[in-house]
Amino acid sequence: MSTPVPIAYSFTPTDVGRARLGRIRTPHGELDTPQFMPVGTQATVKALTPGDLRGAGATMILANTYHLNLRPTAERVARLGGLHRFMSWEGPILTDSGGFQVFSLADRRRVDDDGVTFVSHLDGSSHRLTPERAMEIQALLGSDVAMVLDQLVEPTLPQAEVAAAMERTHRWAERSLAARGRPDQAVFGIVQGGVDPELRRTSAAFVASLPFDGIAIGGLSVGESKAEMAATLEVVGGVLSGDPRPRYLMGVGSPVDFFAAVELGVDLFDCVLPTRVARTGQVWTDAGRLNLRNSALQDDPGPIDPACGCEACTSHSRAYLAHLFRARELLAYRLATIHNVTWTLELMRRLRAALADRTFGELRARVEGAFSRPAARSR
RNA sequence: GGGUAGGUUGAGCAGGUGGUGAGCUCCGCUGACUGUAGAUCAGCCGUCUUUCGACUGUGGGGGUUCGAUUCCCUCCCUGCCCA
Numbered sequence: 001m002s003t004p005v006p007i008a009y010s011f012t013p014t015d016v017g018r019a020r021l022g023r024i025r026t027p028h029g030e031l032d033t034p035q036f037m038p039v040g041t042q043a044t045v046k047a048l049t050p051g052d053l054r055g056a057g058a059t060m061i062l063a064n065t066y067h068l069n070l071r072p073t074a075e076r077v078a079r080l081g082g083l084h085r086f087m088s089w090e091g092p093i094l095t096d097s098g099g100f101q102v103f104s105l106a107d108r109r110r111v112d113d114d115g116v117t118f119v120s121h122l123d124g125s126s127h128r129l130t131p132e133r134a135m136e137i138q139a140l141l142g143s144d145v146a147m148v149l150d151q152l153v154e155p156t157l158p159q160a161e162v163a164a165a166m167e168r169t170h171r172w173a174e175r176s177l178a179a180r181g182r183p184d185q186a187v188f189g190i191v192q193g194g195v196d197p198e199l200r201r202t203s204a205a206f207v208a209s210l211p212f213d214g215i216a217i218g219g220l221s222v223g224e225s226k227a228e229m230a231a232t233l234e235v236v237g238g239v240l241s242g243d244p245r246p247r248y249l250m251g252v253g254s255p256v257d258f259f260a261a262v263e264l265g266v267d268l269f270d271c272v273l274p275t276r277v278a279r280t281g282q283v284w285t286d287a288g289r290l291n292l293r294n295s296a297l298q299d300d301p302g303p304i305d306p307a308c309g310c311e312a313c314t315s316h317s318r319a320y321l322a323h324l325f326r327a328r329e330l331l332a333y334r335l336a337t338i339h340n341v342t343w344t345l346e347l348m349r350r351l352r353a354a355l356a357d358r359t360f361g362e363l364r365a366r367v368e369g370a371f372s373r374p375a376a377r378s379r
Numbered sequence: 380g381g382g383u384a385g386g387u388u389g390a391g392c393a394g395g396u397g398g399u400g401a402g403c404u405c406c407g408c409u410g411a412c413u414g415u416a417g418a419u420c421a422g423c424c425g426u427c428u429u430u431c432g433a434c435u436g437u438g439g440g441g442g443u444u445c446g447a448u449u450c451c452c453u454c455c456c457u458g459c460c461c462a
Contacts, residue, residue, distance in 0.1 A: 096414050
C-alpha cells in the first residue's frame with residue numbers, strides 16, 4: 001500500500017521565457033497550466049452555481065480559511081462531509097490560509113510572532129489564527145491544496161518591517177509543515193519580501209528549501225507598479241528556475257497580468273477581479289473592457305462578445321444586460337459573472353494554445369492592445 | 380361655492396416667521412476595483428466656465444421696502460374637508 005500523494009505534476013518548458021505548459025493532478029481532478037482559479041471565498045463563487053462554474057470551464061477554485069471558519073466554521077463543514085460535498089463542487093479546491101485577511105483586515109487584527117488575533121467583522125468576537133490552526137482548519141475543510149499562514153505587507157513600508165514580516169512568514173512556514181494534517185492534502189509555501197529584490201531572493205530560496213508541494217508568490221498586486229511586480233517575478237523565477245514544483249502567483253490578475261507572469265514562469269493564478277468587476281457591470285471582451293451600465297448600450301442588440309460562447313453571449317444582448325444592471329435585477333450579476341469567468345478561462349486556454357504553437361507574442365500583443373484602452377464603448 | 384394644507388433644481392424632501400436658499404435622498408452620467416467585510420465605492424448631477432468663479436432660481440403677475448422665499452393684493456394649480 002503506497003502513501004497517498006497529494007498532488008502530482010509535470011511541466012514542459014516552452015520557447016517563451018520561463019513559461020511552461022503543465023498538468024497538475026489533485027485528489028479531485030486534473031488541470032492544465034497555466035491556469036486561472038476563480039475565487040469562492042465563502043464556499044461560493046459569488047452569483048454562480050457549481051453547474052455555472054463547470055459550464056464556464058472552471059477546473060480548480062478557491063475558498064477561504066478565515067471566512068469559512070468564522071461562518072459556518074470548519075468543524076461544521078467537516079461534520080457535513082467536507083468542503084467539496086458542502087458546496088457541491090467535485091473539482092479541486094485550494095484554500096487560502098487567512099493570510100490575505102491579515103492584510104485586508106489590518107485594522108481588525110493584531111499580529112505577534114505566534115499568530116494573529118482577529119476581531120470578527122461579523123460579530124466582534126475574537127478569533128485566534130496560528131500557522132497550526134490555519135492548517136487544522138484547512139484539513140477540516142478538506143481542500144486539495146492548503147496554503148500556509150503568511151504575512152503580507154504594504155510594499156511601501158520600511159525595509160526592516162518588510163523583512164520582519166518575511167522572516168515571520170518563514171518561521172510560520174516551518175511550523176505549518178510540521179502541523180500538516182492529512183496526507184491527501186498538498187501544502188504550498190508562500191514567498192514574501194515586498195518589492196525588495198534581495199528579500200525576495202532570500203525568501204524564494206528559503207521557501208524552496210522546504211518540502212512544500214508547490215511554491216506561491218504572495219504580496220503582489222497590493223499597490224506596487226507593474227514594473228515592480230515584473231521585477232519581483234523575475235527575481236523569484238530565477239531562484240526557482242530549476243524547481244519542478246508548481247508556481248502560484250496569488251491574487252493576480254488582470255488579462256494583461258497573466259501574460260507577463262506566465263512568461264516569468266507562473267503556472268497558477270487566482271483573482272477576484274473577473275467576478276468582482278462583473279458584479280459592478282464591467283465585462284471583459286476580446287475588444288477590451290466594457291461597462292454594461294453605460295447608457296449607449298441600452299440600444300445595442302449585439303452580444304457582450306460575439307466570439308464568446310457563454311450563456312450571456314449566446315442568449316442575451318448588451319441591451320438586455322444594460323437593462324438588468326439598471327434595474328438591479330439579480331440575473332445581471334449571474335450573467336455578467338458567467339461571462340467574465342468563461343472569457344477569462346477561455347483566455348487561459350488560448351494562452352496555453354499560443355504557448356504550444358508559438359503565437360504567444362501575438363496573443364499577448366492583441367490582449368494588451370485591447371486592454372490598454374479605457375473601455376470599449378461599442379462594437 | 381366655502382374652508383384648509385400646500386406649490387423649492389427630473390422625482391421626493393429639508394430649509395427659510397425682511398438681510399447671501401444650489402443642502403439631502405432617489406433617478407441620471409462617468410469612473411474605480413487584483414490570495415472578496417465589496418450586487419460595493421468614488422466623482423459629477425440649474426446655466427456658463429478646465430479651475431477659480433460668475434449668473435439664475437422658492438407657481439405666475441403686481442405691490443410695500445434700501446433689500447422679499449418671507450409681508451400685502453391678485454390669479455393659476457394640487458390634496459383634503461364641508462356644501
